[in-house]
Amino acid sequence: MIPVLIDCDTGIDDALALLYLAALHHEGEVELIGATTTAGNVDVTQTAINTRWVLNQCGLEQIPVVPGQPVPLEVPLTTTPETHG
Template sequence: MIPVLIDCDTGIDDALALIYLAALHHEGEVELVGATTTAGNVDVQQTAVN
C-alpha cells in the first residue's frame, strides 16, 4: 500500500483531493497517513480551521 501525506491549503480543489484520498484509503488503495495545512489563498490558521 502506498503511504500518502497530503499538504494542502484546503481550498475547494484540495478539499476534493482529500475526499478522493479518503475514498482510496477506505478502499485499501492507499494508506492516508496524515494531512497538513499550509497558507494558500488564506492564512495558515484559517486553512487549519477549514
C-alpha cells in the same frame, strides 16, 4: 499499501483532493497518514480547520492535521477568503 502525506491549503480544490484520498484510504488503496497545511487560499489556521473538517466528514478523525508556516518564505501572502474560507 502506499502511505500518503498530503500538504494542502484546503479551499475548494484541495477539499476535493481530500475527498478522493479519503475514498482511496477507505478502499485500502492508500494509507492516508496525515495532512499538513500551508497558507495559500486562506491563512494557515483556516486551512487546518478546513482540512480537519473535510477529514472528519469522511470518517477520518484519526488522521493528524498539522499546520505549517503561517506565511510564504519568499513572497508576500495573498489570500482569497471570500472564496475559500
